Amino acid sequence: MQKEPDLKMPSRASCLSRVGVLLAAVLVTTSITMSGEWGEEGVTYGQIGKDVTLTCAGGSSSSSVTWRWNGAPILPEGSAVHQGQLFLAQAQRNAEGLYSCHDAGGTLLGSTTLHLGRLPEMPSISCQASDYENFSCFWASSVETFLPTKYITSYRKRQLLGNGNQSSPSGDVRPCVQDPSRPFSCTVSKSEFWSTYRMNVTEVNPLGASFRLLDVTLHAIIKPDPPEGLRVDPVPFAPQQLLVSWAYPSSWPKKPSFQLQFQIQYRPIVYSSWSVVETGNLSKVITDVVAGLVHVVQVSARDFLDAGSWSEWSPEAWGMPASGQVATVGNELESPAEDPSLAPNESVATGRSDPTEKVAVLVLLGVFAFFVLAVILVFAFLMWTRMKKQSKEATKNHDLLAAAIHMKALPSECNKVLKERHSSFYSLID
Numbered sequence: 451m452q453k454e455p456d457l458k459m460p461s462r463a464s465c466l467s468r469v470g471v472l473l474a475a476v477l478v479t480t481s482i483t484m485s486g487e488w489g490e491e492g493v494t495y496g497q498i499g500k501d502v503t504l505t506c507a508g509g510s511s512s513s514s515v516t517w518r519w520n521g522a523p524i525l526p527e528g529s530a531v532h533q534g535q536l537f538l539a540q541a542q543r544n545a546e547g548l549y550s551c552h553d554a555g556g557t558l559l560g561s562t563t564l565h566l567g568r569l570p571e572m573p574s575i576s577c578q579a580s581d582y583e584n585f586s587c588f589w590a591s592s593v594e595t596f597l598p599t600k601y602i603t604s605y606r607k608r609q610l611l612g613n614g615n616q617s618s619p620s621g622d623v624r625p626c627v628q629d630p631s632r633p634f635s636c637t638v639s640k641s642e643f644w645s646t647y648r649m650n651v652t653e654v655n656p657l658g659a660s661f662r663l664l665d666v667t668l669h670a671i672i673k674p675d676p677p678e679g680l681r682v683d684p685v686p687f688a689p690q691q692l693l694v695s696w697a698y699p700s701s702w703p704k705k706p707s708f709q710l711q712f713q714i715q716y717r718p719i720v721y722s723s724w725s726v727v728e729t730g731n732l733s734k735v736i737t738d739v740v741a742g743l744v745h746v747v748q749v750s751a752r753d754f755l756d757a758g759s760w761s762e763w764s765p766e767a768w769g770m771p772a773s774g775q776v777a778t779v780g781n782e783l784e785s786p787a788e789d790p791s792l793a794p795n796e797s798v799a800t801g802r803s804d805p806t807e808k809v810a811v812l813v814l815l816g817v818f819a820f821f822v823l824a825v826i827l828v829f830a831f832l833m834w835t836r837m838k839k840q841s842k843e844a845t846k847n848h849d850l851l852a853a854a855i856h857m858k859a860l861p862s863e864c865n866k867v868l869k870e871r872h873s874s875f876y877s878l879i880d
Contacts, residue, residue, distance in 0.1 A: 488598050488656045494562045495597060495656040496541055497569065504536040506551035507560035514554040520547045541566055543596065567597035570653040572662040579668055579758070580675050580701045582643045582708055587626060587664075588635045589651045602652040603628060603636040607645055608665065623650075643668050672758030674710060674751045675699035682747050682769025689741035689771050692716075695733040696749050696764070709754040718743040719768065730754065744770045 488495070496502035506515050515534040519525050528539040538545055543566050550561035571592040579585035591599065603626035626636035626649065638647065645668060652661035677696040685691040694714055698704060712731075715724040718740045727734060739745050748763040 492562050494564050496538075496564060496566045497657055498543060498566050498596075499540055502538040502541045502545075502564065502566075504538070504549055504551075504562060504564065506534050506536075507562075508551070515559065516552050516554075518550050518552065521550070538564075565597060567655065567657065568593055568595045569658045570595055570599065570655050570660040572660050573601075573651050573653050575649060575651050575662055575664045577649065577664065577666045577671050579641075579672050580699075581703055582668065582672065583641065583703065584637060584639050585641055585666070585668055585671060586635055586637045587649050587651070587666075589662075590634060591653060595655050595657075597655040597657065599653060599655045601628070601634070602650075602654060602661075604650045605638055605647050606650075607642075608648050641668050669753075669757045672753050674753070674758075674761045675701045676761045676764040677712065677749050677751050678764070680747065680749055680764050680767040682745065682767045684770060684772035685735060686772055689773050690737065690739055692736045692739050692745060692747070692769050692771055693733065694736060694747055694749070694767075694769075697732065699751065699761070702751075710751045711754050713750050713752070713760060714747065715749075715763070716745050716747040719746050739771050741771055742773060744768055 494502075494504065504517075506517075515531070516523070517525060517529075517531055517536045525536070526538060526541075526545040529545075530537045530539075534551070536549065536551075541564075546564050546566050548561060548563050551559045553559055573589040573591055575587055575589045577585055577587040587603070589601065604623050605626050606623050626638055628636045641647065647666050647668075649664045649666060650661055651664075652659055676699060678699055679695075679697040681695045683693045683695070685693050694716070696712070698710060702708075702710065709730070711728060712734075713726060713728050714734055714736070715726045716736060716739070717724045720743065725738070727736070736745075736747075746766050746768055748766055750761045750763050752758065752760045
């Protein structure tokens with residue numbers, strides 16, 4: 451996390467640290483001014499809107515000393531000579547120039563070049579890490595001073611106190627290394643991912659110095675470089691798909707414990723709105739591209755655990771989906787205007803229909819017809835089952851009725867048989 455320290459209630463250690471930094475800046479400023487490192491010898495620096503006094507180096511306090519401005523005896527408005535010194539009241543930038551002092555005979559006694567500017571104010575600072583081993587800080591002056599300026603950059607590792615909410619300096623102050631090829635920036639190497647660092651950027655010019663402190667935590671300022679080697683390739687026989695692939699940024703160490711996630715944005719070259727998808731892989735098949743149109747694709751990266759922020763977008767890559775056979779447009783396309791398929795009148799759907807869409811429609815119709823047929827068959831089966839059940843019940847009722855009638859007629863039949871047997875028996879006896 452990156453934050454500015456609370457300046458309202460500083461701790462004793464913080465106050466001592468600030469005083470030490472300020473004294474160091476003042477000493478450095480004095481050393482630089484005295485050694486002439488701010489410019490050529492014979493240069494005087496003054497503050498805009500303040501009184502400036504110029505002393506004649508080879509003269510005395512005699513009132514016979516005269517002054518000239520850029521070789522002319524006319525001096526800026528509000529100036530006065532007193533005892534050989536030249537006073538410029540509330541000097542403005544239009545009073546800059548070469549001042550020379552002369553004796554009564556016009557002989558040159560001395561000269562100086564006057565530059566006017568402002569005191570430095572606290573610079574603005576931001577820090578960013580493109581990997582988890584190093585981070586860089588960038589700054590800018592809060593006010594234009596019109597004077598030569600130098601920056602002193604340093605850092606100190608901090609450790610949390612017992613309450614966990616405050617921290618105190620830990621270890622020695624070390625320089626944040628400045629690279630002449632990258633002005634207004636410095637780098638801290640071999641940093642610790644979960645540590646907090648207090649950064650100090652001090653702006654110094656010939657009139658004074660001003661500094662700003664900033665606490666940074668490495669995992670909160672992670673911002674990877676954009677992914678590299680982006681490719682956009684057609685998927686054979688898939689007119690609505692594109693295969694997008696890329697590689698980790700070379701500045702990101704490839705270690706399993708620090709992976710990246712990726713975000714892809716894409717659009718047809720003739721459209722203005724982007725579609726966005728995310729993945730944790732190094733490739734992605736986009737399945738909703740517009741057939742027959744060149745697409746522009748970019749990818750960005752972020753720490754897999756959402757630490758820090760997304761990288762900048764990678765350079766654009768172009769690709770066109772296949773149309774019935776493998777087609778490669780890819781990154782070799784120099785300009786979208788050179789491809790006749792990009793004409794605005796042809797970017798809209800024409801009367802030609804896509805064969806794949808036809809097949810999909812036929813498949814859907816077939817599935818629907820099969821579903822309807824299955825419903826009809828199930829309904830017919832249920833009706834047949836019900837009718838068969840009703841037929842069985844009717845047959846069963848008929849058999850029961852016949853059996854009952856038979857049982858009812860059975861006694862009369864038995865009596866008739868018995869009577870016949872009795873008559874036969876008596877006839878035998880006789």
